Amino acid sequence: MTVNGKVHVQKWWKHGVVYQIYPASFCDSNGDGVGDLPGITSKLDYLKDLGADIVWICPMYDSPQVDMGYDISNYEDVYRPYGTVQDMEHLIKEAHDRGIKIMLDLVINHTSDQHEWFKESRSSKDNPKRDWYIWKPAKYTEDGKRVPPNNWRSNFGDHSAWTWDETTQEYYLRLFAKEQPDVNFDCEEARKTIYKSAMEFWLERGVDGFRVDTVNMYSKPIGLPDAPIIDPDSPWQPAGHVYCNGPRMHEFLGEMNEILSRYGAITVGELPNTPSMEKVLKYVSAEAKQLDMVFQFDVVDVGHGVTHHYTAKPKNFELPEVKSAIDRTQTLIKGNDAWTTVFLENHDQARSVSRFADDSPRFREASAKMLALMQACLSGTQYVYQGQEIGVVNAPKDSYPLENYLDLNSYLYVDMIKERYGANNAAKIDEAFDSLQYLARDHSRVPMAWNGKGKYGGFADVAEKEGKDIKEPWMKAHPLAGEINVASQLGDSNSVLGFWKKMIAFRKQYADLTVYGDYYTLRLEDKDTFLFFKEIPGGNGDKLAVLLNFTKDEKKVEPPTARELRLPEESSLKFELIASTHGAKEVQEALAPFEGRAYLVKV
Structure with a gap:
């Protein structure tokens, strides 16, 4: 191509x-x-x-x-x-x-601070592996207070990206947790x-x-x-x-x-x-x-x-x-x-x-x-x-309390909120819980x-x-595991799992458009529906038009015009439904709540 x-x-x-x-x-x-x-x-x-x-x-x-x-x-x-x-x-x-x-x-x-390389590196300033990690001396304020080499924040919590090491009296860089020292790639x-x-x-x-x-x-x-x-x-x-x-x-x-x-x-x-x-x-x-x-x-x-x-x-x-x-x-x-x-x-x-x-x-x-x-x-x-x-x-x-959140990024965030607003500030802690319930890495784990x-x-x-004794998982099970699980969806073509199988097969069937096609957004400012189309690079052949409703309401959507599809305005378009979340429908029909459709557009 x-x-x-x-x-x-x-x-x-x-x-x-x-x-x-x-x-x-x-x-x-x-x-x-x-x-x-x-x-x-x-x-x-x-x-x-x-x-x-x-x-x-x-x-x-x-x-x-x-x-x-x-x-x-x-x-x-x-x-x-x-x-x-x-x-x-x-x-x-x-x-x-x-x-x-x-x-x-x-x-x-x-690496981990428990890696043998880092153990050697931190053992002394003249160790052969000292230069394998990023070590820097402290800076000092006018009043003599020791401070890190710069103001970088760690990716976790509200802490410096530098950790002081008592043994050799220098800081090491760790962009993530203090137990994750950065390797010196210049070495x-x-x-x-x-x-x-x-x-x-x-x-x-x-x-x-x-x-x-x-x-x-x-x-x-x-x-x-x-x-x-x-x-x-x-x-x-x-x-x-x-x-x-x-x-x-x-x-x-x-x-x-x-x-x-x-x-x-x-x-x-x-x-x-x-x-x-x-x-x-x-x-x-x-x-x-x-x-x-x-x-x-x-x-x-x-x-x-x-x-x-x-x-x-x-x-x-x-x-x-x-x-x-x-x-x-x-x-x-x-x-x-x-x-x-x-x-x-x-x-x-x-x-x-x-x-x-x-x-x-x-x-x-x-x-x-x-x-x-x-x-x-x-x-x-x-x-x-x-x-x-x-x-x-x-x-x-x-049904999944804050104490169930085990990711260090989550609990360091809560620690930061407590440090800034007080350990007993229930309103701020609950606000932090709202954010974690929406964004935390724990949900994927x-x-x-x-x-x-x-x-x-x-x-x-x-x-x-196999009849083995079963211990409770390292992280609490999902409260909705009884409703959302693999066994209840296997063999059901109407399930989410069944639909994913169809979509993976569909993607491969139409790979020239779905995988390799050029992408164009349509009607960018529409706050309710998402329309885009794909075409084979060069613009020749059929096009793929995708219509998605991101709301809880039925939405009437005008199908893409010839002009929007980068075709002559007088073109006669035929929309053939090739994928749908809600079954076969004509392109003129309104989209149900959270409905998606894909049409092959023939000229």
């Missing part, structure tokens, strides 16, 4: 569907309360039946689990409650036998060793690619300058736009790509704080040989707070903002050789039905189907997060409900069938 001299090469990973798994919360095979690798293996047939081509597994490496495995103490071993290296090798083999590829999380911006020995330990060790065992965590943070800016003050209530300022996309980023990614290309491995990078499309293209242009695709956060960041993600009221945005965000990520690949991704959920996001549609019992199924249809029609590689395919919603506030009639939502259904 040629566009303006550039080539969109059709590849398996572009029209493939990626299913993301959070190991602790997916399936417990032995009843100990924690999901594990054998549990994932036991569900491979389910994933194959769904239509998944690639399974992305969140960190399963050895870890103290301060940040649920994103604090790695040994890249070459598995966290024991999840299993062993042999279990991982067996999972890879079983997946490959079913035609499923395996993608792992590559977390190398930082060649450190990065070459981490490539070998974190990448080559698993590539040799058959892994097919990586989701690359915080992919634009490895190269820190020269001089580590202060961030601009946007939160006057805190000495620590959000600094993502300062420390992301540093001067040597593309050099480091080029080194990594040399290794990955030897194994034919694919990559998707997590690319926060990069609003410039020109900068994004430098990462995902095929010619640049950096990353195959990236996650842009324009869509899922809609409605987040400015000074902190969670300082936001629920549904504090309107549909045109969502449309604009989708437009930015979709038009990225128009007229060039770059590639993009389609996702509404992952392990760091709340549930999409609760975020963007309506999770009330009356509308949650319709909402889930509408969002599934929308995703199926957007260009790029599609990602589905565990539970999304059965329409899981956020845990309700009245609640254990998967495999069988509503089983213990704890059937999270350990494999162990239960």
